[in-house]
Amino acid sequence: MTAALLDRLGPEVVLTGQAAEGFVRDERGLFDGVPAAVVLPRCTEEVALAVRTCAENRIPVVPQGGGTGLVGGAVPVGRGEQVLLNLRRMNRIRAVYAEDFALVAEAGCVLAEVRAAAERADRLFPLSLASEGSCQLGGNLATNAGGLNVVRYGNTRDLVLGLEVVLADGTVWNGLQRLRKDNTGYDVKQLFVGSEGTLGVITAASLRLFPLPRRTSTALLGLVDIKSLVPLLELARRCFDDRVSSLELLPAAGLDLLVRHVPGSRYPMGQRHPWYLLVEASSSTVRGDLDAVMDAFLTTALDSGHAADAVLAVDRADADRLWALRENLSEAQKRAGGTVKHDVSVPLSEVGEFVIAGTRLVHERLPGAQVIALGHVGDGNVHFNVLPSPGQSARDTHLWHRVNEFVHELVARFGGSISAEHGIGLLKREAHAEHADPVRLRLQAAVKQALDPLQIMNPGKVLSQDVTGGKTR
Numbered sequence: 001m002t003a004a005l006l007d008r009l010g011p012e013v014v015l016t017g018q019a020a021e022g023f024v025r026d027e028r029g030l031f032d033g034v035p036a037a038v039v040l041p042r043c044t045e046e047v048a049l050a051v052r053t054c055a056e057n058r059i060p061v062v063p064q065g066g067g068t069g070l071v072g073g074a075v076p077v078g079r080g081e082q083v084l085l086n087l088r089r090m091n092r093i094r095a096v097y098a099e100d101f102a103l104v105a106e107a108g109c110v111l112a113e114v115r116a117a118a119e120r121a122d123r124l125f126p127l128s129l130a131s132e133g134s135c136q137l138g139g140n141l142a143t144n145a146g147g148l149n150v151v152r153y154g155n156t157r158d159l160v161l162g163l164e165v166v167l168a169d170g171t172v173w174n175g176l177q178r179l180r181k182d183n184t185g186y187d188v189k190q191l192f193v194g195s196e197g198t199l200g201v202i203t204a205a206s207l208r209l210f211p212l213p214r215r216t217s218t219a220l221l222g223l224v225d226i227k228s229l230v231p232l233l234e235l236a237r238r239c240f241d242d243r244v245s246s247l248e249l250l251p252a253a254g255l256d257l258l259v260r261h262v263p264g265s266r267y268p269m270g271q272r273h274p275w276y277l278l279v280e281a282s283s284s285t286v287r288g289d290l291d292a293v294m295d296a297f298l299t300t301a302l303d304s305g306h307a308a309d310a311v312l313a314v315d316r317a318d319a320d321r322l323w324a325l326r327e328n329l330s331e332a333q334k335r336a337g338g339t340v341k342h343d344v345s346v347p348l349s350e351v352g353e354f355v356i357a358g359t360r361l362v363h364e365r366l367p368g369a370q371v372i373a374l375g376h377v378g379d380g381n382v383h384f385n386v387l388p389s390p391g392q393s394a395r396d397t398h399l400w401h402r403v404n405e406f407v408h409e410l411v412a413r414f415g416g417s418i419s420a421e422h423g424i425g426l427l428k429r430e431a432h433a434e435h436a437d438p439v440r441l442r443l444q445a446a447v448k449q450a451l452d453p454l455q456i457m458n459p460g461k462v463l464s465q466d467v468t469g470g471k472t473r
C-alpha cells in the first residue's frame, strides 16, 4: 500500500520496514500500533504530495509531532494500515516580526525552540508545558494545548494569528497572516486548532507574541484546607490584576509520593499542609514593584486564615525549586505504580467543591484508594488522579473505566468538561460520544465530513466512525 508513496517521494522521505520502527510512542503506554510507513517530509510541498497520494490510494494518515500527547492521538490504529506523517524535519523559524509581535514557525519546531526564538527578539511566546523540550508546535496547535500560563495568556487557540495547513485532499491553504483583526466570515483556522490531526496537517503557524517579562515573583502557599482554594484564587486575581500568570494546585498526597519516590525531593515547609498553591506573577515593565504586590497578597492570604504558611522565592533558582515540586508530580505518580487520570475542568468558583465531592466518591467506591488532585486550578482545570489501593493496578482497564465513569458523571453534574486540555484522541473517544451534547457532536461530525470526506485524516480519533458515519477501521 505504500508503493505509491515511495514512488513519488523516495526512500529519503518514506521509511518502510526496519527503518520505520521506533517512531510509535504513547506517553502513557496504553496504546500501540504499527504504521505501514513513516513519512518524514522536509517542506510543505512534500506534505501535500504525501497527503494527495494517500487520498488517491485511500491510505489513512496519522500526523505526529513530539509524541507527548496523553490520549493516544498520534498512535496509528492497527498493524500496517495507517501511515505516520512525522513533522520533525520541518523545524524552521520562518520569520520573526518583532514590531508586529508575531512569529512564523514550522509545525516541527520544538516548543522550547519557539519560545527561545521569541526571547531572542525580546518577546515572549507564552505557551509553556512541562513537555516543552520535546513537544512540537504542530502538536500544540492540534491539541490546543493549555499549560502553565493560560490564566494570563489563554490557550494555544488564543495565541494563533494564522495557519498553513495541508488539507485532506493535498491542497495547501496558506493562511499565515499576522493580522489582529479579520472578520471576513468563519474563522476557519480555529477549526484546525484542537482538531487532533483529524481535519488536515498543520505545517506552519503565525503566532502571537507578548512583551518579555522583566520581573517575576513566585511563591508557594500552604493551605488550611481545600475550601480556602477559591478565595485564594480570587484574592490572587484581585491583588495582581492581569499580572498573575500561573496558579497551580499541589496536593500533600502528591508531595508524599514525590519525597518517597523522587530522590532529592523535600517538603517545602517545616509543616506538612494538606494542599499547596503555587503562584507566579510577572511584569514586563521595570516600574511598579511586583514584590510589594506579592508581599501584600501573602500578608492578606495569611491574615485571612486561608493560608497557613508561605514560601517566597528569593531568586530564579529558588523559583525553579518550587516549580520542580509541581513538575515532578507526574514522575512521582509513575514511580508509585501509576494513577487513573482525569483532565477535567469545572467553573472556577466550583474547583474546591469538585475536589471535595470527587474525593468523597473515590473513598466510598474504592476503599483504600487515594486522590492526587493537582493542576492548573487558575483555569478551573484539575488533573483529578486516583492512586488505586495496594493490590489494584492503574493499568487495569476495567478499573480505569469504572473510575472514569463516576468521575465523568460528577464532572457533568458540575457543568464541566471531561477533557480540559489534553484532547480526546483514542483514550476519551467513547466518553466524548457519551457526554458531549448531541447537537455539538452532530456539528463536529458535519465539519469532519466537510473537510475530510474520504475519512483519511487520523480516522478513529476524537469521533468514532459510528458518529462520522464512515467505515470502521
Ligand SMILES: Cc1cc2nc3c(=O)[nH]c(=O)nc-3n(C[C@H](O)[C@H](O)[C@H](O)COP(=O)(O)OP(=O)(O)OC[C@H]3O[C@@H](n4cnc5c(N)ncnc54)[C@H](O)[C@@H]3O)c2cc1C
Residues within 6 Å of the ligand: 027, 062, 063, 064, 065, 066, 067, 068, 069, 070, 072, 073, 074, 087, 107, 128, 129, 130, 131, 134, 135, 136, 137, 138, 139, 140, 141, 142, 143, 144, 145, 146, 147, 148, 196, 197, 198, 200, 201, 202, 203, 330, 421, 422, 425, 458, 461
Ligand atoms: C510531562 C508532560 C506534561 C504535559 N503538560 C501538559 C500541559 O500542561 N498542558 C497540555 O495541554 N498538555 C500537556 N501535555 C500533553 C502534550 O505535551 C501536549 O498535548 C502537546 O501539545 C502535544 O504535542 P506533541 O508534539 O507531542 O503532539 P503529538 O503527541 O505528537 O500529537 C498530538 C495530537 O496532535 C496531532 N498532530 C501532531 N502534529 C500535528 C500536525 N502538524 N498537524 C495536525 N495534527 C497534528 C496528532 O495526530 C495527535 O492527535 C503534557 C505531556 C507530558 C508528557
